[in-house]
Amino acid sequence: MNALTLPDIAAQASRQALPLDWVGMCGIALPILIDGERLAATADAGVSLDDGAARGIHMSRLYLALEMLDQQPLTPARLRNVLQRFLDSHEGLSNNAYLRIHTDLLLKRSALVSPLAGWKGYPVSIQARLENQMFHVELKIDVTYSSTCPCSAALARQLIQQQFLEDFGNTPLQHEDVLTWLGSANGIVATPHSQRSSAQLLIELDGDQPSLPITELIDNVEAALGTAVQTAVKRADEQAFALANGQNLMFCEDAARRLNLALKRSDAVNAFHLKVIHAESLHAHDAVAESRWTRNPA
């Protein structure tokens, strides 16, 4: 070796000839473009090291391939190109390529009634892989919403009925008296418990989609639940939210079924695994339901 030659350890033979499933870098800072917005993201980029005799992969080649993503919109086709470049730059070493991108999508959300709006953040991971020449792209999205327990609502209604009997059982009913009573504390002597809940969605997309339908999927999910958490809220919005909760009483099973049906309706979705978590205010533990679906089971 002369003074101008740099030692290349990765090109050496491995002491233990053993293939590895995933080798690469995690937490690479990367700006990405989604729906015309530039977002801060982190990327995990890797390949399989199938040549067990090779000491290491060439990290810099994966890193440089990510350049393709910082100026152009993130699409399934572009993800596939990056993965192909990972493999082309590791010919003879790697058969499979992997890329995970983590970001927080910010969406402007209108208030329910008032002419206000605010920003809502959605943690999103885009997971792409080229495995045995098959391209797969998945979205991992978390959506928060409110759930009010239908059992608790029924029990509360029963107590309100009992209170009504106690207050009016032996008197002739006057419309005005009942209206006043309904607006008093006795008219809502019990309230059902509700909780902030989250839907964790792992969605396998059809890889031929021209774009990543992240916003569309979030909108469908929130519409199916009917009780998405809000941003800017005035009293009129809070009242509309109370109505939305009353009209969408949900066990975690109900929420999981609603989401199952909503996601199946999207042509972009090939398969999913969803998990809903109701962080119970009745219990110190969570109520959880999961559902899986595949469009074309093998």
Ligand SMILES: Nc1nc2c(ncn2[C@@H]2O[C@H](COP(=O)(O)OP(=O)(O)OP(=O)(O)O)[C@@H](O)[C@H]2O)c(=O)[nH]1
């Ligand atoms: N394979 C591997 N490389 C590492 C690791 N940690 C740091 N690196 C460094 O990543 C740098 C880039 O590696 P390469 O892509 O092989 O760099 P290079 O040999 O200059 O580039 P090529 O000529 O394209 O192979 C090297 O300086 C490695 O030492 C590790 O755990 N594994």
